[in-house]
Amino acid sequence: MKKFTHISARSIDEAVAALRQYGDRACLIAGGTDILGKMKDDILPRYPEALVDIKGIAGLEFLREEKGSLRIGALTRLEDIAREPRIREKYSALAQAAGRTASPHLREMGTLAGNLCQDIRCWYYRNPNNRFPCLRKGGGRCYAIEGDNRYHSILGGSVEGGCYAVHPSDTAPALVALNAEVRTTKRTLPVEDLFGVDVARTTVLDSDEIVTEIRVPAPKAGSRSAFLKFAIRKSIDFPIVNCAAMIACRNGAVASSRICLNAVAVRPYRAAGAEKTILKKRIDEPLAEAAGIAALSGAKPMGHNGYMVQVARVLVKRAILACAG
Numbered sequence: 001m002k003k004f005t006h007i008s009a010r011s012i013d014e015a016v017a018a019l020r021q022y023g024d025r026a027c028l029i030a031g032g033t034d035i036l037g038k039m040k041d042d043i044l045p046r047y048p049e050a051l052v053d054i055k056g057i058a059g060l061e062f063l064r065e066e067k068g069s070l071r072i073g074a075l076t077r078l079e080d081i082a083r084e085p086r087i088r089e090k091y092s093a094l095a096q097a098a099g100r101t102a103s104p105h106l107r108e109m110g111t112l113a114g115n116l117c118q119d120i121r122c123w124y125y126r127n128p129n130n131r132f133p134c135l136r137k138g139g140g141r142c143y144a145i146e147g148d149n150r151y152h153s154i155l156g157g158s159v160e161g162g163c164y165a166v167h168p169s170d171t172a173p174a175l176v177a178l179n180a181e182v183r184t185t186k187r188t189l190p191v192e193d194l195f196g197v198d199v200a201r202t203t204v205l206d207s208d209e210i211v212t213e214i215r216v217p218a219p220k221a222g223s224r225s226a227f228l229k230f231a232i233r234k235s236i237d238f239p240i241v242n243c244a245a246m247i248a249c250r251n252g253a254v255a256s257s258r259i260c261l262n263a264v265a266v267r268p269y270r271a272a273g274a275e276k277t278i279l280k281k282r283i284d285e286p287l288a289e290a291a292g293i294a295a296l297s298g299a300k301p302m303g304h305n306g307y308m309v310q311v312a313r314v315l316v317k318r319a320i321l322a323c324a325g
Helices: 012-025 035-041 078-083 085-090 092-100 112-117 171-177 272-278 285-295 307-324
Strands: 005-008 026-029 050-053 063-066 069-073 181-184 188-190 195-198 201-203 211-217 223-230 241-250 253-262
Touching: 012 026, 012 050, 026 035, 063 085, 069 085, 078 085, 078 092, 078 112, 085 092, 092 171, 092 223, 092 241, 112 171, 112 201, 112 211, 171 223, 171 241, 171 253, 223 307, 241 307, 253 272, 253 285, 253 307, 272 285, 272 307, 285 307
Parallel strands: 005 050, 026 050
Antiparallel strands: 063 069, 069 211, 181 188, 181 211, 195 201, 223 241, 241 253
16 A cells, blocks of 8 residues: 555544545545555555544444434444344334445444445456546546446446446445435435445545435334345345335335335436336235336346346345335
8 A cells, every 4th residue: 555644533523624635635434444445456546645534533423213213323333233123123124234235344344324435346447556547537438338247237327438337335225215314514415316426436425525424214104124135145245236125005005115226327226117116006926026127127238237137127026025024
């Protein structure tokens, strides 16, 4: 690793001031499970001059229910979320997603905000020593279009010229399905609107903006949620496809639903077609299967990832059936 300045912030204001001082030349660090790997492999288009360490800031690690919502501090560890009985009971999709993220050791270090804001895993982008100057590094092309795109987007690209790297978070689709919101040092926005695509960025956050907490509204009466993940290995691996759903039923029929896929597109993907398919209907296996097909009606697989379409359809189907009990 190259030399850098390490700033141990003791308050949010101190952290924000440091980020403003260094601008795009600084990165945040908390659990460190993403940024340290990127620095060791020297994959970033610009090596950070400073790391602003926020894990010592008091009051950013908490879990509590308050005024009809679940409040989770940005630095709350994934393992604590996965094990919390209240979350497992009332916000099942989130507990299941946190429990399927990475390995037990990484979950003991990784934070919820870090998992939401993590960088892409495309192997061209992540290739050591910055070998491929791709679009997400400010370069001129997406190497996956004509290269190895087994785990890239099946729902089109973004960035001028087309970047097909997928968003890798497990907790993101769960929080989108649960209609959560993110609070930062500047604003409050739905988790669904947090994600963006830019050079070395996967969120819409400004360079001096810090996530402080996530709020999840209490589920409606008669609702259930679930999270499912397909990966090569049960532990450590990032998702090839994952899916979360929250469905509320009234008189045996679907009153409302939120279904979100991830690792299939450049941002977490709301499966609006699936939601429309099941609305005001009684859930059974044929309906869930039809919803899975509708969820991927706009799929545009690349040369080597067509199999992901069927995987995503099956996960949508199973998530819906899991919510139906």
